[in-house]
Amino acid sequence: MPVASSSRRKSARSRREQSSDRIEEDYPSQHAGNNDDVEGEDDEEAQPRRKLKQEKKTRKQTRRDSESDNDPPAVADDDEDDRIDIENFHDQPLDKKEGGKLSGIAQDWEMIRKQIHQGSFSLAKEVATSLADVLEGDNAKQALSEVDGIMKTLIDIDHEMQSHEKTLSGMHQQLLRGEPVEGAIDLYEKEVKKRVDEFNDRTTRKKYGSNDQYVQFKQGIFEVQNPGENIPPINDFIPREEGDESDDDDELEIGGVTQDYKCPITLRMLENPMKSSTCGHAFSGDAIRDYLKRSPTTGKSCPAAGCSQKLTMAMLVADSSLEKRVKLAARRAQRDEDDSDVDDDEVIE
Template identity: 80%
Template structure:
């Protein structure tokens, strides 16, 4: 009895030994199911044949793709190619619908020009005034001459950018009138070049003598160096060249103004100055506010003697540039007074 039981256990263990493939022999249905998932249910002899067929198929597809790569690319259909004439695209006339685009580009030029020069002109004027205040003699003349060249270069760049802006605006107006613009790129380049060359062909007086920033630049230097003295006309700072009118015949002469840095209301040195955008007169900020506190809607007369312009607070702007010049002039006047007192003390001794 015990022997028979031992033999039976041994037989059962033998049947449950796993096959060499790792799949138990006692579950043939499961093995067949796994073969269906892996090899499509084919027996072991059929599997190698199927692999060979698959490899031949892949090889054939690869060879066909390689052959197609050597074939020439077919040209685009004539109907598609006629949509845009690439060679003559630049010569296509612009019509009214492109006008808005040109106006937008012109505005971009204006915005860039203002951003670049908004602080540049003020910075150069401040540097020039500071140099005029602290330097004297030949060193001052050389330094101010170098600053003068920088100011003129800024004006040159400003004009070149304006040439682009004005040209685009002119083309926009032409399109808005219903006129077509032929050869837009050539027209644009020629017009910009024409405007730029016309500017550079002008004399120094004609290029800079009527430019507001340059006039303020030269006047500021003179004010610092000569406090309380009338500012001469701008042409006194720019030598006459061939092609300029004589000083007696020049009707565009700018200058000859007096700037004593005193408020016409308080008769004291300007404090927090505000300048009128209509008549150009400056006042201490607190004094002009009090003066216009109860003014009628159309404003009050300018408090500067001899001026009949009407003023409102909306016409006044804070003038930081003038404020800096006032401080420099006051400092220079104080320095001159101290030097004068020192000279008097030496004489007494």
């Protein structure tokens, strides 16, 4: 038994020594490919990997150098043939495909103009009638003169905006006819200036006397200050200038306007007035509805004396501006009546 045990120990020790020798022989060959400094150990796969690592290091270093450099990158000069001679590069002619753009810009001008038209003109007229109602004498003249200047300025701006709109529309029509538009910028600027200059060269009567907004503005003031009286021709409010026709000829053409605040149906002061878009006569809202209730669509003759125009509900529109003037005129008439009663009492005493 002791002999057998000794033999087994020698055999085990011999196997461990052989295993250790095999590990030492295999170890260098397994790690030789990862040691870049070992001469003669490179294989074909190791070389591309080292080359790739070196390229990555080079790119990183180049990127860091570029980020640290504050100078802007150099721009290569274009070839002489690729450069555009801006000084001698003229506007190119517009063709049909640009016509839609011109039409869109013209519509933008129209939209802006109408917004100003609806807001500013109405405000100026309301301010003027209110001042005419509460002020008298020199105070009224001064205040109304200032509002008159504002109204004329609004009309000037409105015409200038129309000049832009009409010029663009004209260029659009030219393109639709197949005619190219040469020098579009110069043509546009010259045409707008021409239209504005022509308007500014007109006399005051020719600029404002035929403008519906200005006519309504002056008539509204007169109605409030002179309730129940006939409104004179517009030229009575605008002094004659050189270049205007004679006043007699103008009156024959234009004539006076009579504003009656009584409803032709009820013969009382207008209430919630509605005005005909065809003949211009105004009626109390309830009265005209009752008049047309049996034939609202087919219509009936206008109930105003001497008018033969056909009238339907579709032709009637509510007139808030007229309603306000009616109230102001009624209030002013009441004040005049009260003042007259006071004067009569003083005479009696």
